[in-house]
Amino acid sequence: MTIQSVREFINLHIYNSKVFALTLSRLVIILVSLVTIAALIVYYGFPQTEESQKSLIMIIQGSFAFYIFNYFLKIFYSFEPLVLIRETWFEAIIMLFLIVEGISYNLFDNLILSEVFIRLGIKNITHYYAIFIQLYFLAVVVIAGLRSSHIMPIFKIHPSRIFISSFVLIILIGTGLLMLPEMTTIEGSMPFIDALFTSTSATCVTGLIVYDTPTFFTLKGQIIIMILIKLGGLNIIAFGSFLVLASKFGFGVKENSAIEDFVNKESALSAKGMLGRVVIWSFAIEFIGAALIFFSWSEKVVFKDVGEQLFYSLFHSFSAFNNAGFSLFTDGLSNEVVKENWAIHNLISILVFLGALGMMAIFDIFDLEKIKERAKMPWKQLTFATKIALYFSIGLVLFGAVSYYFLESDNTLEGMSTSGIITTSFFQSITRTSGFNTVDIGSVTLPMLVILTFLMFVGSSSSSTGGGIKTSTFALLCASTIATIRGRKTPQLFEKSISNDLVFKAYSVFLFFVIGNMISIFLLCISEQEILAMEGRSIMDLIFEEVSAFGTVGISMGITSHLSYAGKVIIILSMFVGRLGTLTVAFGLAKKPISTSYKYPDGHTMVA
Known part of the structure; x- marks a missing residue:
């Protein structure tokens, strides 16, 4: 009996349960993602006792185990497993990473990736990839749900209203996160109006502040601000592309010509590939900018470790390219430690100019x-x-x-x-x-x-x-x-x-x-x-x-x-x-x- 015949035998016997099993797994993964994100918010947003910390970590670890199980379930029910792995290569890499980390933790009581970064001087990397993985799987499942939805097409939604609603949602979520006790250096939560102001300023990539960013916000709060800057900076072209894609996934978005108005008619970009290019190019420019800034800090700027230097570099690169204007120095770049660092000033000027030029112009000028x-x-x-x-x-x-x-x-x-x-x-x-x-x-x-x-x-x-x-x-x-x-x-x-x-x-x-x-x-x-x-x-x-x-x-x-x-x-x-x-x-x-x-x-x- 060949492998092909065994696979055909399995496919015949699992065919009747395939739709039910995959639909159920999608619903469960949404629930797991939401519960785990809630656990992450409690874990990072509030002071923890040793017992509560252990309980929350168990929830997060349990979600990772479920993601691995769910991925193998999809492979099992797929008629062409190798094709599925090729199509979901990024998810496959995450699963491989989680398996390796899980084995190393259970056998050696240590995480390989965390150990590598600690030796490089970068701490707490585990927290960052835990949050990223949760948000990634939630996004994947939601998009998959929209693609198969039979309810959304009945709604005829104006693109402008989706665009406005998306910004309102990001701002409100950002406001809630910034009000968590662990996001600021003060006792308790920051006032609602100030949290709303800061969230709006970051999401709308403005840079006006009511509190000094480096002294009032903790590292966690600064990370939230950086994420809001990036989400807001994924400009109107990215959202326009998303609307076109959403219409293919199930949204009844009407008047797609309104989206075309934001993109010059001579652009060779298709709506299908636009979002990906905008995201990839923007991240590439920001990471290159961060690398150059990383090596341009003068001796006047004293960092605790390499991790803090890297974070400062990333934050200012993101803030510059997205034209946000947020800085981790009191008084911004007029602070004494960076006031005469012309290399930093020039790098940030270039990033600001490119960000203000627009992605379509960048594609047209720099595309090979x-x-x-x-x-x-x-x-x-x-x-x-x-x-x-x-x-x-x-x-x-x-x-x-x-x-x-x-x-x-x-x-x-x-x-x-x-x-x-x-x-x-x-x-x-x-x-x-x-x-x-x-x-x-x-x-x-x-x-x-x-x-x-x-x-x-x-x-x-x-x-x-x-x-x-x-x-x-x-x-x-x-x-x-x-x-x-x-x-x-x-x-x-x-x-x-x-x-x-x-x-x-x-x-x-x-x-x-x-x-x-x-x-x-x-x-x-x-x-x-x-x-x-x-x-x-x-x-x-x-x-x-x-x-x-x-x-x-x-x-x-x-x-x-x-x-x-x-x-x-x-x-x-x-x-x-x-x-x-x-x-x-x-x-x-x-x-x-x-x-x-x-x-x-x-x-x-x-x-x-």
Whole structure:
């Protein structure tokens, strides 16, 4: 009897129970994942006794044993086991890892991977991979459930509403986690409004803080903030790709053309492969950045061990590329230990610029296939959207850097070396999207504050991790204005004609941002009378804070921690709307018109 015949015999006898067994295992694995995640939250979020710690560890270890059993169950019920292993290779590696760790723990009372990392100077690696494995299996099972769901297709969900809901969910989960006692250095939990503010700031990659991140939050709290930054930084393109994939898995997502609007039409990326590329490229850039930062710390920065140095490097790389602006130094990069570390400043500037450029532009510029294609066929150029993102970003950076040099030469730049002046000027210009600062923004002159406010208002490029009205909107407004002045019927840019639809959207975004900022500034003027009454404070502090929040920048003149309860709520809403985009929120809340197949008579009026 051959192996093939044995396999066929088994397949025939297990066929009737296959659907029931696999469905039951999916339900059980969801329950196991949720229970284990709850155990992890209790384990890391609350003080533990020796007995409670042992009980929680047993639950976590039991979940690992169940995951191994469940994987072998899937292999047993598969008609082609080798094909299944090849298709689920990542899961197979995790199972192999868990088996090896389980054997080593039971035989030698030690974990191999943990021992390796301890010898490298990195402690507590077990905690990180335990959390990762739980979240991974929960995500896998949920996606598998959506794929086979027969209920979800009946719901017709607008993409904007899914996008908004996903951010609300992440923010609320982050708020709950940050309120756990073990996340902060204070006794008990941090106030709800402050936890909500911090979670929103991290998820919306803004960087405004009410408490000093390195001193107020424990390592666990800082890890939560870093995770929120990454989740928020998986920008609109990744979520757009997810929506397309979700529609294939069972969601009744309607109007997928709305998703296409966030991606330039000339992009060679398909919706199926887009999400994977965004995630892989973003992690690759962040890890490369972290490695370079790791070797660039000066002797002034004293780390406890290699693990802490690695965490600081990862945190600042994630924060920089995602344009979050969070730092593990009091006063940010203007702290004395890193204030003159030009290598760190330059690395973070590059990461911030790439993050603000946008993933579609990064793909177009740095993809090897596109580079080879342009080398062989010189007439092949960068796409229209990439040209706008790249050239206007460079133009804004140069404008900001030159302005900073001339306006601050006798102020914040005074006494610096030539390399320091150049680095600082460019850094403060690039930081228009990120929130990092290497100087005290409160000491900057008023003319430069006005220019920084303008740069924050424009913000980053489309499909990027930054906010603002976007360089594309700014470019279309400029092109439309020039066309009007020259009497052209159609705006032109980079030898391309721009449709009226794009111009209308650009003006809509601009108008929404102006109105949103004006309303918020007006409300802040009412709620923040105490700040306005402080010596040296003026309405410019509130304007700067609001534009920074609405543009998800994170630069502050030092008033964030002094905001009232109402002021914090206003800034939270500003960060949320600014991150999602005013049009996204408007589309999500607006009702679809019954009909658009009609036209009123033309109206005429004086414009000027």
